[in-house]
Amino acid sequence: MSALPSSTIVEATSVTRQFQMPAGPVFAVRDLSLTIAAGAYTAIQGPSGCGKSTLLHILGCVDTPSSGSLTFDGQDVARLRDHARSLLRLRQIGFVFQRFYLLPMLTAAENVELPQAEAGVSKPTRLERSRELLEYVGLAARAGHRPSQLSGGEMQRVAIARALANRPRLLLADEPTGELDQATGEHVAALLDRVNADGTAVVVVTHDSALASRARRVLTMKDGRIDRETTA
């Protein structure tokens, strides 16, 4: 973990996310402010339903706050149209989900290649980059396998490789070890450490204390707010 926070990548100011439900409005995130610096490693913890994942989705520009503002690299995300927000996600943000979300009809290498192809990377370059990334996550030998032929840990590692495909500045991981056994989870956690050490800011939402303890900054949420913050 050599990288140190320097410039701000994401800044959320007084962000609130409210969902309209039949029984009345539910506040997943309430008046929350947060800054993620370049190269930072942040873990978000808290009980189920406290708004961790919602906050992560807002930081990753896949969800929009009901009020408050979010800036990414100084750009007000609310002012960006869907197309620009999609391209921001494609080029600057990598996502890793608990359920992997790999495309089942593509091989591991093709899954890694896809975001690069969409970002306009030439075929030889993206083939080389996909090979490198699969080697990076220790799956070079499984490049031609489809997700159904991979174990849970392998699928998550492919998902991490895919998330890193366009060299994002920010990697967001939502319960990345949630569906993995302890040993495999350790392996994935070590991989996230390495990603962060190589300069990518990482924000991980997790129930796993062991994984959270690897982060330099741990935020504990309660009722949509940051209840406690500890820094290593």
Place this chain on the structure above:
Amino acid sequence: MIVLILAAVLGAASLASAQTTDLPTILVTRQLAERERLAVGDTVQLAREADGANPGTFRIAGIYEPVPDPMRLGQAPLEIRLHLPDLQGLTRNPATPVGAERVDQINITLVDPADAEQFADDINGRTAGVFAMRATDAGGSRETFLVLERFHYAIATVTIIAATVFLLALTIMLVDERRETVGVLRLIGLPARRILMQVFIEGVLIAAAGALFGLLLAIACESLLNRFFQWRYDTALVFVRISPRVAATCVAIAVPLGAAATVVASWALLRRSGLRLARR
């Protein structure tokens, strides 16, 4: 040679051994020749009355396939064609002076059928007591076919509307099956417009392939259907014809419709967030 169509066979009998070269000649339809086992060169006797009294003897000079008439579908065209003087001689009442016969209708074949309108106008303008018209306008057949044509248009319109609804429902189901994939693509950062374009191209290709398959099936069935009904009604009438215009119309309707159905179905999906789609 002006030819008259005699609608009913007056009587026919083969006289195979007669000296025939100087006999007046007639043409018989293929159907009549087959039914009565007649051949070119045979001689037959024709009479005006059903009892065969006062027959005339004729030599069969040829067998012809009658022009198919959809108005007489199912009726075997048992017809013969005679030279006009022979017909007059055969049908004249002995009490009627020569030249006093009446001819109700004459069909005239023009070298260029497109001249029919002009020719009819010309005749009508020059000859009093003669009314010329296109054969297709005679006997109200045109009105009948106009009604049939409108009926076909109505059936085609209802079929297209029903097929569109069915296609849209099918496309929505197919697109919905891919909602997780679409959700993942959205989460990765593919813009909705980009996914929509891909789906549109896919829709156009599938619709074009479908249209092509439909056309090939129709062309294959065209021959089968025609052969079956031509056999069934013993006619040379063409029942189904896939002309280039029909084919072009089919493609012009099918491809945009298929592509539009795919885009409409996908658009409904793409308006939802990638997270909701991926979570299923």
